[in-house]
Amino acid sequence: MRETVTAKDVAKLAGVSQSSVSRVYFEGASVSEKTKKRVLDAAEELGYRPNVYARSLITNQSNIIGLVMKGVQNPFYAEVLKRFSSIFKQHGYSILFVYTNNDEIQKEDVDTLLNYNVAGVVVTDATMSLAVGEEFVKNHIPLVFFNRKLGMGEFHSVCCNNLNASRSIAQYLLSKGATDMVLITGNEHTSTSIEREKGFCEVLDQHKNDYRKYNSNYTYEGGYRTAMTILEEMRVPSAFFVANDIMALGVIDALRKNNVRIPQDTKVVGFDNIDMASWPAYELTTWEQPIKEMVEETVNYLMDEVTSYTGFSRNIEIEGKFIERNTT
Amino acid sequence: MRETVTAKDVAKLAGVSQSSVSRVYFEGASVSEKTKKRVLDAAEELGYRPNVYARSLITNQSNIIGLVMKGVQNPFYAEVLKRFSSIFKQHGYSILFVYTNNDEIQKEDVDTLLNYNVAGVVVTDATMSLAVGEEFVKNHIPLVFFNRKLGMGEFHSVCCNNLNASRSIAQYLLSKGATDMVLITGNEHTSTSIEREKGFCEVLDQHKNDYRKYNSNYTYEGGYRTAMTILEEMRVPSAFFVANDIMALGVIDALRKNNVRIPQDTKVVGFDNIDMASWPAYELTTWEQPIKEMVEETVNYLMDEVTSYTGFSRNIEIEGKFIERNTT
DNA sequence: TTTATTCCTGCATACGTATGCAACAAACTC
DNA sequence: GAGTTTGTTGCATACGTATGCAGGAATAAA
Numbered sequence: 001m002r003e004t005v006t007a008k009d010v011a012k013l014a015g016v017s018q019s020s021v022s023r024v025y026f027e028g029a030s031v032s033e034k035t036k037k038r039v040l041d042a043a044e045e046l047g048y049r050p051n052v053y054a055r056s057l058i059t060n061q062s063n064i065i066g067l068v069m070k071g072v073q074n075p076f077y078a079e080v081l082k083r084f085s086s087i088f089k090q091h092g093y094s095i096l097f098v099y100t101n102n103d104e105i106q107k108e109d110v111d112t113l114l115n116y117n118v119a120g121v122v123v124t125d126a127t128m129s130l131a132v133g134e135e136f137v138k139n140h141i142p143l144v145f146f147n148r149k150l151g152m153g154e155f156h157s158v159c160c161n162n163l164n165a166s167r168s169i170a171q172y173l174l175s176k177g178a179t180d181m182v183l184i185t186g187n188e189h190t191s192t193s194i195e196r197e198k199g200f201c202e203v204l205d206q207h208k209n210d211y212r213k214y215n216s217n218y219t220y221e222g223g224y225r226t227a228m229t230i231l232e233e234m235r236v237p238s239a240f241f242v243a244n245d246i247m248a249l250g251v252i253d254a255l256r257k258n259n260v261r262i263p264q265d266t267k268v269v270g271f272d273n274i275d276m277a278s279w280p281a282y283e284l285t286t287w288e289q290p291i292k293e294m295v296e297e298t299v300n301y302l303m304d305e306v307t308s309y310t311g312f313s314r315n316i317e318i319e320g321k322f323i324e325r326n327t328t
Numbered sequence: 329m330r331e332t333v334t335a336k337d338v339a340k341l342a343g344v345s346q347s348s349v350s351r352v353y354f355e356g357a358s359v360s361e362k363t364k365k366r367v368l369d370a371a372e373e374l375g376y377r378p379n380v381y382a383r384s385l386i387t388n389q390s391n392i393i394g395l396v397m398k399g400v401q402n403p404f405y406a407e408v409l410k411r412f413s414s415i416f417k418q419h420g421y422s423i424l425f426v427y428t429n430n431d432e433i434q435k436e437d438v439d440t441l442l443n444y445n446v447a448g449v450v451v452t453d454a455t456m457s458l459a460v461g462e463e464f465v466k467n468h469i470p471l472v473f474f475n476r477k478l479g480m481g482e483f484h485s486v487c488c489n490n491l492n493a494s495r496s497i498a499q500y501l502l503s504k505g506a507t508d509m510v511l512i513t514g515n516e517h518t519s520t521s522i523e524r525e526k527g528f529c530e531v532l533d534q535h536k537n538d539y540r541k542y543n544s545n546y547t548y549e550g551g552y553r554t555a556m557t558i559l560e561e562m563r564v565p566s567a568f569f570v571a572n573d574i575m576a577l578g579v580i581d582a583l584r585k586n587n588v589r590i591p592q593d594t595k596v597v598g599f600d601n602i603d604m605a606s607w608p609a610y611e612l613t614t615w616e617q618p619i620k621e622m623v624e625e626t627v628n629y630l631m632d633e634v635t636s637y638t639g640f641s642r643n644i645e646i647e648g649k650f651i652e653r654n655t656t
Numbered sequence: 657t658t659t660a661t662t663c664c665t666g667c668a669t670a671c672g673t674a675t676g677c678a679a680c681a682a683a684c685t686c
Numbered sequence: 687g688a689g690t691t692t693g694t695t696g697c698a699t700a701c702g703t704a705t706g707c708a709g710g711a712a713t714a715a716a
Contacts, residue, residue, distance in 0.1 A: 004388070004671095004672090006671090006672055006673085007672065007673065008672080008673095016695080016696085017695070017696045017697080018672090018673080018696090019673095019674080019675080019695070019696060019697080020694085020695065020696080021673095022672095022673060022674055022675085023674090023675095023694090023695090025673095026673095026674070026675095029674090029675090030693065030694065030695095031694075031695090032693080032694060032695090035694080035695085049439070049442060049443060050443075050672085050673075051385065051671090051672050051673065052443045052444060052445075053381045053382075053384040053385040053390075053445070053671090053672080053673090054381075054385050054671070054672035054673040054674090054701090055672080055673055055674075056381040056673095056701095057379070057381040057382050057385055057671090057672080057673075057674095057701050057702065057703085058672085058673055058674050058675085058700075058701045058702095059673085059674070059701090060332070060701080062381075067425070072400075072406045072409055072410050073403065073406050073407065073410065073603070075401065075403075078400045078401050078406050079401065081400055081425075081427075082400050082401065082427060085425060085426075085427030086427060086429070089427070089436075094424055094426075094440050094444070095424065095425040095426075095427075096422055096423065096424060096425070097395070097409075097413060097423040097424070097425035098413075098422075098423075099409075099410060099413030099414060099417070099423075101414070108417075111377070112422050114377060115377060115378075115380045116380060116422070117380075117381070220603070220604075220607065224608070249607075249609075250607075252609075253607060253608040253609045254608075256608070256609070257608055275401070275548070276548075279548065279577075279578075279581060280552075280581040280582075280584070280585055281577075281580075281581045281584070281609055281610075282609075332701095332702090334701090334702055334703085335702065335703065336702080336703095344665080344666085345665065345666045345667075346666090346702085346703080347665070347666060347667080347668095347703095347704080347705080348664085348665065348666080349703095350702095350703060350704055350705085351664090351665090351704090351705095353703095354703095354704070354705095357704090357705090358663065358664065358665095359664075359665090360663080360664060360665090363664080363665080378702085378703075379701090379702050379703065381701090381702080381703090382671085382701070382702035382703040382704090383702080383703055383704075384671095384703095385671050385672065385673085385701090385702085385703075385704095386670075386671045386672095386702085386703055386704050386705085387671090387703085387704070388671080657716100658715100658716080659714100659715080659716075660713100660714080660715070660716090661712100661713080661714070661715085662711100662712080662713070662714085663710105663711085663712075663713090664709105664710085664711075664712095665708105665709085665710080665711095666707105666708095666709090666710100667706105667707090667708090667709100668705100668706095668707090669704100669705090669706090669707105670703100670704085670705090670706105671701105671702105671703085671704090672701105673700100673701085674699100674700085674701090675698100675699090675700090676697105676698095676699090676700105677696105677697085677698090677699105678695100678696095678697090679694105679695085679696085679697100680693105680694085680695080680696100681692100681693085681694080681695095682691100682692080682693075682694095683690100683691080683692070683693090684689100684690080684691070684692085685688105685689080685690070685691085686687105686688095686689085686690100
């Protein structure tokens, strides 16, 4: 189909060997300025474009980063996607986008990543069995869990410091005089939800403060329904800590539906600081995840590992920032 | 790096030739059931995985679809992304995600797509110069503009019928007794904005109805600011038609900030029917874009063209549906 | 049984690039 | 000027698969 002009064609026109053409396009190879120019001119004239498949076949490497993601609908992850795309492009990498329906990444998705011999993988809003993760380790493919932390430091991960964050939030609400609080968690199998719960409860327990916990699912609808249920079951608590913003918006709307005034009758704190949290309709008090830093940290790690693989992994936790608005 | 088990290894273990191994994995090749089983068993044992690069090198084809997108932050496009990812996966294709900052797709992005010899391309929320588009035509790579329409039927496109939609909206608002209306457009270089404006104005002109037009940019902030400006400049109009939902939400928040009651004092109609439009906080009357059908239509076209290229292109327009809620 | 047909299979080669090796030229050292 | 180092180039080969071709096995037709 494609008119397929090859390095050989360019070589002929430039009056050099195919090897020289190859060297012009290969970072760090030794070519004289003279032949380089001749080759580039010839390439320009013919519209030459190195064949990535031939290249990857022989180098056994690719310029593709696998990005695994579930919750594109959550504005938090939409921004994450945007940032990763931009920054990897700057580094000369393309994005293989793998959307997964399930919380745990499926075999077929892993196969895709391995088939394309991706240079690295970012897994966001999804988890992975240890066995599957081992596949990547075995193939020396660096892997980062973004905004997820797997047990026992088996894999590299980048999160914000959820424990500290939720402790701060608990202390803040206590200082505001909240007594009976409600905690609404997200997907209870995720480290983010677990840690946000842990830090929050830890502080409240220390202060012998009573609270109730409800499990939800990190979606607006989940937050809305959970809040509705709560309002049926008990009298209005003095504060809500909701494990992410998008759920918190659902909680707010449910409260308003029931004519509960915020922040007079109850307070609401979210987590993430998505754009919508600052909208006049909500003005949500929340915890800002340092997305920019988290993404940079992730990319730096991956680029380092791509350059020379160590397999060394840590759990990176970056501090976020409390954002006080009008729901508290 | 990778322990790289090849077809040759499998062949040896299975006691057949490399060609036979290849044929087992090649759709439509002729292999006996017996050798097929022996090969698959051997492959299983060795953990064989056909090398996509070697395959693409020789077939000059790929199983990659390029998805070009700008507005991931807009929930409409987030859903579009999700649907395309799911459906292409079902068809055995992977997604090369190309995020573009600019309205017009840049050369480097096109290069990426051509380098990977993508089987097809979907361009969403972005445009492309004719010259660039020709590159794809020249290489027989099918291309669809999704939710964008380029002039003169040069390229295939899939949209909802924006003209009919905006006509209906105008008629609806007239029937509701709206007299002085305001139209807030999105990015004025996009076909969606242009056509939504055209249909709306056409009907109002027919009825000799006065209206004012403001340009904005398809974002929440844009909608908010524009509405704020409008409220300073003139008295509250009897209705707003806003070219997409996310802007409409900004308009609503701005109106509320100014204590303008909706729908008593003024009415607001959006476009897209994103999830948020149905949230209790907004209950936005809008026009539903038939995303599911639009995506299916796009995928069907691409799959057909991949199977046998014709280069035939049309502008497909699918009818949407009016959704009446509480802002009118 | 013989012949014709269908179905499989292996051999050999091609895809477009990267790279070790040897050859050679140029520059430098003394 | 002889010897040494550095830099550049072409040759030949390898990467792992797909595929045309011819030969062989198996089956059908006679």
